[in-house]
Amino acid sequence: MTERILDVVPPRAEPASPPATPAPPVRYPRVRLRWAITALLVVVACVAPFQLAPFRVFQLTMVLVYALALLGLNLLVGHAGQISLGHGAFFAIGAYTSAVMLEHWDAPYLLTLPAAMLVTFGVGFGLGVPALRLRGLYLALVTMTIAIFLVPLLKRFESVTxxxxxxxxxxxxxxxWTGLAEDQWLYFLALAVTAACGVAVWCLLRSRVGRALHALRDNETAAEVMGVRLSRYKTLAFAWSAMLAGAAGAVNTWVIAFVSPDSFTATLSIMLLAGIVVGGLGSTFGPLLGGAFVLFVPTLAQGVNQAAPGVVFGVLLILIMYVAPTGLAGLAGRAGRFAIQLRRKK
Known part of the structure; x- marks a missing residue:
């Protein structure tokens, strides 16, 4: 009888084990490396003007100016997937907006910066309308036409420009109260404007707008199916990109203290596009590396061969793209990943 009862009574269930505690998230080494590089660059940027000669400080200031222009071009080409060969025109519009306000209106120079950004934002927004129906080489030709047309237009209105x-x-x-020399003050102005715009773009790309721009770049049809309004984000991408180029033009006017139509030819637009491709499309440090390329490589080519600097420049460009097809930022990223792998093996 006892055996039958034992056969009927089910065995006692084992007590359930407590749920496993999720492991804390492990920070990816690349993220830590990126923040370490950023902190190092900030320290170097703050110390450099006190350790270098005035001419070197001027060169670093111009690197920051070009980096600011390339920050906008990177937003348009690297993140939104739209090609532009007219950013030299936006650069010129921002420079002349600042220069005209300083020369004819005697405006405070800091006030010319938001004015230049506002004007170029409007121009870029208007230029973004043709981008709704054009893409690729057709869009590049339209934007390049703006850069070519602007030079004779600036020469025509002599009383203003x-x-x-x-x-x-x-x-x-x-x-x-700053105790800074003139070159140091201009450097820190350029550094502050470039850093502020860089942080704003960084926050923008990590928001819903940034995800929409990336979807637009990867596949327009799929982005539209997911609910991304192509017309809105294309025009805004052009407007934001032009606004940053206009800000760079205004800072360039402060640094150079001279504007001329011949300084903003179509060659500048081509150089800016080449700079962001060499620096690294869609990368964080691509605009900074591209700014250094735009400033130093033409000077290096001129020093190597004064008779044909364009040939030397072309050869250097081909060599850089052969060694770093994803840009200098991609090359640095591969070097950093290689260093991390070596560290893990040890």
């Missing part, structure tokens, strides 16, 4: 002679201005003087 100074014509072919341009406008000569005075540089912003540093406040007495």
């Amino acid at each position: 100074g014509g072919s002679m341009g406008l000569t201005l005075s540089r912003p003087r540093p406040p007495a």
Whole structure:
């Protein structure tokens, strides 16, 4: 009888084990490496103007100016997938907006920066309308036409733009309380504007807008099916990109203290596009590396062969793209990943 009862009574269930505690998220080494590089660059950027000669400080300032222009071009080409050969025109519009306000209106130079950004935002928004129906080489030709057309237009309105002679201005003087020299003050102005715009773009790309731009770049049809409004984001991408190029033009006016139509030919637009491709499309540090390329490589080519600097420049460009097909930022990223793998093996 006892055996029958034992056969009927089910065995006692084992107590359930407590749920496993999820492992804490492991930070990816690449993220830590990127933040370490950023912190190092910030330290170097703050110390450099006190350790270098004035001419070297001027060169670093121009690298920051070009990096700011390439930041906008990277937003348009690298993240939104739209090609532009007219960013030299936006650069010129921002420069002339600042110069005209300083020369004819005697405006404070800091006030010319938001004015230049606002004007170029409007121009870029208007240029974004043709981008709704054009893409690829057709869009590149339309934007390049703007860069070609702008130079004779600036020469025509001589009473405002100074014509072919341009406008000569005075540089912003540093406040007495800073204790900085003129070149150092201009450097920190350029650094502050570039850093602020870089942080704004970084936050933008990590928002819903950034995801929409990436979807637009990867596949327009799929992005539209997912609910991305192509017309809205294409025009906004052009407007934001032009606005950053206009900001770079305004800072360039402060640094150079001179504007002339011949300084903003179509060659500048081509150089900017080449700079962002060499720096690294869609990368974080691509605009900074591209700015250094735009400033130093033409000078290097001129020093190697004064008779044909364009040939030397072309050869250097081909060599860089052969060694780093994803840009200098991609080459640095591969080197960093290789260093991390070596560290893990040890």
